[in-house]
Amino acid sequence: MCKAFSCIIGKNKTVTWKFAVDSHETLIKEVGYKDTTIDPDLIEFCRIEIAPKNGSYLEPDKWVFRIDMDITPAWWTLAHKKACMKAHKEWLAQLDKILVRKPIVHPFKIKPPEITEEHLALLREWTSVRDSVWAYYGSFFILSRNDWKYTEKIKTDQYPFLSVVKLWEMGLVSSYDGKKWRLHGGKDVRVLWEGTI
Numbered sequence: 001m002c003k004a005f006s007c008i009i010g011k012n013k014t015v016t017w018k019f020a021v022d023s024h025e026t027l028i029k030e031v032g033y034k035d036t037t038i039d040p041d042l043i044e045f046c047r048i049e050i051a052p053k054n055g056s057y058l059e060p061d062k063w064v065f066r067i068d069m070d071i072t073p074a075w076w077t078l079a080h081k082k083a084c085m086k087a088h089k090e091w092l093a094q095l096d097k098i099l100v101r102k103p104i105v106h107p108f109k110i111k112p113p114e115i116t117e118e119h120l121a122l123l124r125e126w127t128s129v130r131d132s133v134w135a136y137y138g139s140f141f142i143l144s145r146n147d148w149k150y151t152e153k154i155k156t157d158q159y160p161f162l163s164v165v166k167l168w169e170m171g172l173v174s175s176y177d178g179k180k181w182r183l184h185g186g187k188d189v190r191v192l193w194e195g196t197i
Helices: 024-031 078-098 117-127 162-169
Strands: 005-010 045-052 063-067 173-176 181-185 190-195
Touching: 005 024, 005 078, 024 045, 045 078, 063 078, 117 162, 117 173, 117 181, 162 173
Parallel strands: none
Antiparallel strands: 005 045, 045 063, 173 181, 181 190
16 A cells, blocks of 8 residues: 555656655656566666654654565665655655644543533534534645635635534534534543534
8 A cells, every 4th residue: 555655766766756646556657657577677667655654644753665566676776765765855845834743632532621602603613514524634734725625615714624623622522413413522422512503
């Protein structure tokens, strides 16, 4: 499975990568390499992955370089690895422009607050959106307002799902059964508030 930083490199040390593209096959097609041999002397390119050892892109411990092929081309040298590492550094610079490095909050491990009008106001804002809880994950990325697709009806200049993020980080998760909205919290995920908005 391809990692977030995937690239291909040719014999001439040309590294091909594209931000937000982790498919080697897409990159191979884009460059026009032929993937038709297993002869180390004839292989045109090498598939590379560089990923955090601990699997966390928010708090990486050590970046691990890996040739993602069973057969290493005969032309492979340390200079090829250095070229890939330089490309990875460029990719990291782009990632750091959009990634918010903050702790991941598990809402049910937080002692939930007493429900107040502030929480209900956030819930009202969220109910007008009715999108998925994936909205929390979006808070880890810095994108322009126009980059958030299908949110044109949400009137804000900020991240369009900010209300659910605020609730989540307070230890509150909303649910809706088609009739009533609920705010859940605590280790037992109990219903702390229930009603219509």
